[in-house]
Amino acid sequence: MAKAELKSLLLSMVVPTILVFIICMVKFIEILFNISFTEYGLIPLNIKGLIGIITAPFIHLDFKHLIGNCVPLFVLTTGLFYFYKDISYQVIVLSWLLTGLMTWLMGREHSVHIGASGIVYALITFHLTSALLRKRKDLTAFSLIVIFLYGSFIWGFFPDFFPERNISWESHLSGAVCGVIIALFYKNEGPQKIIHNWDEEDENNDEDRWWEIQNNT
Numbered sequence: 001m002a003k004a005e006l007k008s009l010l011l012s013m014v015v016p017t018i019l020v021f022i023i024c025m026v027k028f029i030e031i032l033f034n035i036s037f038t039e040y041g042l043i044p045l046n047i048k049g050l051i052g053i054i055t056a057p058f059i060h061l062d063f064k065h066l067i068g069n070c071v072p073l074f075v076l077t078t079g080l081f082y083f084y085k086d087i088s089y090q091v092i093v094l095s096w097l098l099t100g101l102m103t104w105l106m107g108r109e110h111s112v113h114i115g116a117s118g119i120v121y122a123l124i125t126f127h128l129t130s131a132l133l134r135k136r137k138d139l140t141a142f143s144l145i146v147i148f149l150y151g152s153f154i155w156g157f158f159p160d161f162f163p164e165r166n167i168s169w170e171s172h173l174s175g176a177v178c179g180v181i182i183a184l185f186y187k188n189e190g191p192q193k194i195i196h197n198w199d200e201e202d203e204n205n206d207e208d209r210w211w212e213i214q215n216n217t
Contacts, residue, residue, distance in 0.1 A: 012082035015092075016074045023073075023116065026058045027066050041114040042100060044107030044170075053100030057116035069116040072150055076123035079142050084130070084190040094182050095122035095175070102174035113168045117156070121175030122182070124153055129183035135193045 030036055042056040043049025060066040081088045099118040107113055124146055131143035156172040 009078075009082055012078050012085075013074075015081055015088075016077035019077065020070045020074050023058050023060070023070055024066065027060055027063070038112060038114060041112040042104055042107070042171075043110075043112055044104050045109055049112075050104065052113065053097060053104060056100065056114050057096065057119055059114040060116075061114065065115060069120060072120045073116050073123075075149070076120060076127065076146070079127060079146075080123060083139060083142065084186075087186050087190045091126060091182055091186065092119075092123075095119050095126065095178060098122075098178040098182070099171060099175040102178060103168070103171040106174065107168075107170040111168075113171050115168065115171070117168065118171030118175035120150075121153060121156065121172045122179035123175075124150055125176045125179030126183045127179075129180045130187070130190075133183065133187045134191060136191060139191065 026037060037055070037059045040051060040055040041049070041059055042052025060069065077092060080091055084091060096119055099122050103113055103118060127139075127146050128143050131139040153172075156167060156169065158169070
């Protein structure tokens with residue numbers, strides 16, 4: 001990897017590292033002081049629960065829930081800041097807010113939604129949709145890595161497959177829908193499909209070289 005690319009990759013990890021660090025610190029504070037921030041989760045169709053649009057992604061039930069969200073969140077946000085520098089902040093903010101708002105509107109009443117999985121789903125579908133729209137090899141390669149690592153994310157829409165776990169399928173579905181919408185909205189911004197244009201002068205030079213070869217044989 002070239003030095004410039006390595007530097008770009010490292011810079012792309014700064015925001016994801018800070019974000020994951022804050023999420024982990026929230027869990028450590030809960031454990032250290034034996035408290036719970038669940039009351040700041042997202043409560044659908046409840047005015048008090050609106051704060052959860054901002055705070056819910058920072059709150060996780062246990063370490064399994066925490067790691068299950070933080071690892072893909074770090075990978076996906078790093079990819080976002082590496083490939084989509086110009087629109088990365090807009091995408092992460094919209095993924096956060098729109099997913100939360102949609103979950104608040106469509107979630108089950110009297111339920112509390114916590115965790116960053118909705119944002120993870122938004123980023124997964126953003127990367128996949130953007131790769132299809134832009135048809136670039138680098139974006140396609142990253143999207144294939146995403147599919148390989150998180151291809152099982154589709155099961156998150158079907159809570160009946162995990163009766164022992166109280167899965168927020170509403171946030172998963174909301175995130176997936178929002179990721180597609182955001183990708184479509186920003187399809188003309190960020191990295192674009194590489195179009196190879198043949199210069200007419202180069203074509204003429206190629207023809208001249210071809211005739212020279214023919215005449216010298």
